[in-house]
Amino acid sequence: MNLLQYTVFDQLKLKLIQRQKRKAESAGDSSPVVLSAFSAFLLGAISKSVATILTYPLIRCKVMIQAADPDDDDEDESERPGHSRPPKTMLGAMCAMWQNEGIPGFFKGIHAQILKTVLSSALLLMIKEKISKFTWISLLALRRYLFVSQKRIKST
Template structure:
């Protein structure tokens, strides 16, 4: 059995990093998602600021509800990052082997990242939809994963898939920028140390910069996706057909424009940047520091399972 252990190590370390960063920042993610999902109705807003979501949870003694859907989110995050990093690492290595190049260019990197992101979106879309619905439910009224996925039709579980595919440009931009910045940062170190690697602080900074760029460029689509996937209110549940019609991409775009104007497309941008930058920076920092350990563990497992020897990797 021929196993690509190098890609497996990349995928595993990326998934573990995603799991830890998601758990640490989950309350912020819940507040951010509920704030983004709210559409202004008749000039009234339930949440004027991101902090209003937190204050509501405290006032209703539902602070623990800030963690509603955490299990689903972690499952979705772990699977998506594993699939993404495995696909990205595998496609990148295959490209280098086929082309004979020693490094990968920006265009090729974008295409590879987009391909890996598209595969990830299709595989994890039902979990992504479920986690968004659980987060945007009223505090204390979130339903379980199975109930959330089965309360509608099968197609409902793939709400927002088209936007998710469009948003594959987000991680594509992020990891391309990070990879290019990382290569430049390591150039000076390689002359002094053949085993040079990024420090935790440098990985954090580069991760923050790369994610900020990607988030600003794709934010209007991000907010549309949150609104489409958000949980229905009790009033809306009595008007499912109307609600479904309102949650098409064109209807959401028009609704935001009509109720909030052009600035509505960027409502919650600061919160999105804060959360995603911290999350991605933590993810890449953790991944960078545990990748060598993950590789050693996988080699140990390979030896135990008597798998064929992989290509030697310089740590």
């Protein structure tokens, strides 16, 4: 899910920066375009929401399989009339969900999952962008300092 989230984030970031560059060029501004903290937070929230919505049905199936009572394996099907066996495979869980709840069953409880993960993920990506920006600035400053220091050493 993280790979999907980071892919969506990078694609949205690329489109936003390209749009900002076009606006800056049309206004005659030559300063470099950077992603603001709020934009990074918003893109992080959107990318996590997209990743969660796309992968949630599989997560729900996995939870249904894990929640199945392991003691039910010992009982014979005829001892439990009207009660279907718990799903043991992803396909079985999907079929059971489809038959019992329909499409809404695949997304049951998604609001709690989104509330739980989106805020932390958005903050993480915002901080990552700011640390990345600071690291690049620091490396460029260090390079410039070392380049100037080497010139001074050679000239003496």
